[in-house]
Amino acid sequence: MIQALKLSKTYNGSTAVNALDLHINKSEIYCLLGANGAGKTTTINLFLNLTAPSSGIAKIAGLDVTTNPLETKQKLTYIPENLMLYPKLTGVENLQFFCGLSGIKLNDKEAEIYLKESGLQEDARHKRVENYSKGMRQKVGIALAIARSSEVLLLDEPTSGLDPAASNDFANLLTDMKERGAAILMATHDLFRAKETGTRIGIMNKGRLVEELKAEDITHSDLEKIYLNHMKE
Template sequence: MTSPLEAKSLSLVREGNAVLDGVSFTVARGEIFALLGGNGAGKSSTLLTFLGFLKPSGGEVLVNGQSVTGDVAAARGAIAYLPEAASLYGHMTAYENLDYFLDLAGKPAGRADLDAALDRVALPAEARTRRLRSYSKGMRQKTAIALALLRETPILLLDEPTSGLDPVAIDEFHDLVKALAGGGQTVLMVTHDVYGACQVADRVGLLRGGKLVGSFSAANGERIDTETVHAAFAERQAA
């Protein structure tokens, strides 16, 4: 069966530096795979290769079995991407931002659908008609998450998705991601948060210096052991 996401011996060299070095992994339909690593490990660069913004120097990345470099438009059409700092417009309301970006994506939605998505991310109703310049970082992130949900794509890429969220909102977001995966959506997230990765992911890959140096899986319905992953992460960071 074709995997929604696959990296095959992925290498990436930028300005003479090896950002990624022979990274290989697959993400199955309905699976949550977390790439865990520190700053400069190559996490965000991995996501950008799947979106076609960075071209591999070696190997390849595939979306639904098709090479991204062969058909960038098809890859992007299957993916909703949530960056760490979403580029939303401060002079527009939450509704206006969602309407604008969904129109650009060719996925217009009615007010009821917008409210349903904003309800799922727990953005207060009174805030939805306020301009985003008055929002906290967490509220802007919730709006961006709602936009990703409204795209209704089979694949979701998340770059430090809980940045700016408070602990309660983080738990709510993790529950939401697990519900999406339970409905068949494929999720690839990158993070430096060991606890968050272990809480939500089915598998965690440890990325260091552009190489995949460790892999951890949940067993028998249990969460991945945080202490084991933290010890490996700390050991690799100190190496």
């Protein structure tokens, strides 16, 4: 569902992503770990076609993102580290707007159902987003993914800055999305959440995917050791 074939990106001579090979299937949460500047965000931007690859191919649902940018975006939902919505609009109105951009028309009731599924409390749904916490905004992002039945979720450090309860809620939502069949790529610094939520874990260092692990095969402390070892390289 999410595929990188020898994907590379170079900025002014420095390599941000180096010959990345990645294959993420349906119903899979792939957690991409790495220090700042390891190439995680660039990888996600390459899948979003926000930046063009220097070489290699990025594919979503079998389609090259550079030649089919709108078709591939139709299949995915992107949640950045700090999901910003239109502050003067309510959660319902924001959801309706972003769904409208994908050609999905939601009435108020339908929008409320999706927001409920994402765990956004009832009394907040018709309030302006300017009063929302980060966790509440992330939930609107998940509601968007549910409403659009997205096959792919690209998440860039979505839990950073969330309190443990909100982070746990978010992880549960991701698991729910996985069970619905979504392929999820999540860049994160949170080793604990990666181990708990992820199906597979990839470690990036200096643009390279240096390690790939199955979450079920390792313990939290093993993951930490492996990660720190790679960071010393």
